[in-house]
Amino acid sequence: MLRDLSKFLKVDEEKENAIQDLLFKSQHTMLRSKKLVFDEERMEMCENLEFAPFTKFCPKCHREYPMDENVCYECLVALKDISEKTPIHDIESKPIFRFSGENSLDDFESIFCESNVEKVNEFNINMNDLEKIIRNIKLTSLRNLDELINDNYVDLNGITILEKVLLFTKTFVNVEYKSYGQQLGYFEFETVTIDDRQTASLQITTMIHELSHFLLKEILVGVLCKLLDCASNRFIDVIVTYVLAYSNFTQLIDEYSAHCCEGRFTVYGYQDYSSFLNIIAQMDGEMSRDEIEITKSIGNTFANAIKDILEIFIDRDLREDIKSNFLNYHYESPNYEMLKLENCEMLTDEGFLKAIWLIISEGFAAAGENLEILNDYLEEAK
Ligand SMILES: [Zn+2]
Ligand SMILES: [Zn+2]
Structure with missing residues (x-):
């Protein structure tokens, strides 16, 4: 019977519409209110x-x-x-590297006395002494690093590659920034100046290059202090600065060593080769081709000693990061011509000691005859 009624059914349109409206409206308002709550939460x-x-x-x-x-x-x-x-960029550091000795030679006169000239020429130094000097530099840098991290609450995991290299550089030298000129950076009297407008990768390579200049100087300061059995001071420092600057021979060693360190921690074939090519050009026949190659080998040997120091912080992981960061910025291919000319030789221990003897004994004698220049350096270093 009920079934029979079905044929009498029809749609109550009014009601249907009303219900549809309601359903739609409630849905709509529910959505709206939900959204409102959500927005309020977000707000x-x-x-x-x-x-x-x-x-x-x-x-x-x-x-x-x-x-x-x-x-x-x-x-x-x-x-x-x-x-x-403190942001790494703004952390101030005035690191001091010291070598100790019995004598305190506090003026040029007492440094260049006859018995000291003899001591330098006798060159009573061996690989053990050299290792101690390098160990001393490492220890001072690591102590400084520890102090900088603690004093400034540095989170090593929360800083960039550039900041890591910058922090490490500050354990050796005072870092200053410049925003003028073409030069990427330079090292002068315990201060490395870098152009912080440059890309991170260029700032990193520049810092490693300039740091290498500082470390080569510091190794020689250690050697001279050991020879004279004296404590390091600004007079010794100025003499070594002079030794590294007075001749094309020592300039080339210094520059080639910095170049090799830079290549070692970034990528060879991308550096500014002009840094040492200019020195070779200005020699104008002063050295034979073979002599130039040996000089470069000395630079290379120093670079290996310096690399050993830099690796106390720039470990394999950080080095790989530096390299890939560098290649992200440099799409061009390396300088193949210059790569072919890279000197890949280094000296034996014995040869290295002989090279240092040559640098120090000749340089010390020359310095002793140029007190005026040394005094000028002393003024500049203040
Ligand atoms: Zn905590
Ligand atoms: Zn340089």
């Missing part, structure tokens, strides 16, 4: 962010905290204010 989150920024950090795990927090319960340590963290 609230934004407001929280705006009014409670992370102004504190944990000095141990370096996690950041809002200002109303006081403690990192994971590390069980009180939080520090973020203003106590």
Whole structure:
């Protein structure tokens, strides 16, 4: 019977419409209200962010905290204010490298006395002494690094490759920035100046290059202090600066060594080869081709000693990062012509000691005859 009624059914359009409307409306308003809640939540989150920024950090795990927090319960340590963290770029360092000795030779007169000239020529130094000098430099750099990290709450995992190299550079020298001229950077009297307008990869290579100049100088300061059994001071420093600058021979060693260090930690074939090509050009027949190659080999041998120092921080991982970062910026192919001319020889221990003897004994004698220049350097170094 019920079944029979079915043939009498029809759609109540009015009601249907009304219900459809309702369903639609409720759905619509529900959606709207949901959206509203969501937006409000977001607004609230934004407001929280705006009014409670992370102004504190944990000095141990370096996690950041809002200002109303006081403690990192994971590390069980009180939080520090973020203003106590200095950006690596602005960290000031005045690292001091010291060699000790019995004599304190505090003027040129006492340094260049006859018995000292004899000591230099006798050259009583062996590989063991050289290793001690290098160890001393490493130790001072690492102590400085430790101090810089602690004093400035540096998070090594939270800084860029450039900042890592910059921080490491600051363990050796004072770093200054320039924003003028073509020169990428230079090293002068315990200060490396870099152009911080340059790309990160160019700043990194420049720092490694200039750091190599500093380290070669510092190794020779160690050698001279050992020979004269004296403590290092600004007079010894100025003499070594002179020794590395007065002749094409020592300039070429210094420049080729820096060039090799730069290549070692970035990629060979991309450096500015003019740094040592200019020196060779100005020699004008002063040295035979073979002599120039041996001089480059001396530079290469120094570069290996310097590399050993740089690796206390620039380990394989960081080096790979530096290299890939460098290649990201340099799409051009390396300078194949110059790569063919790279000197890939180095001296034996015995040969290295003989080379250092040559540099120091000839240079020391020349320095002793040019006190005026040394005094000028002394003024500049102030
Ligand atoms: Zn923590
Ligand atoms: Zn250079």
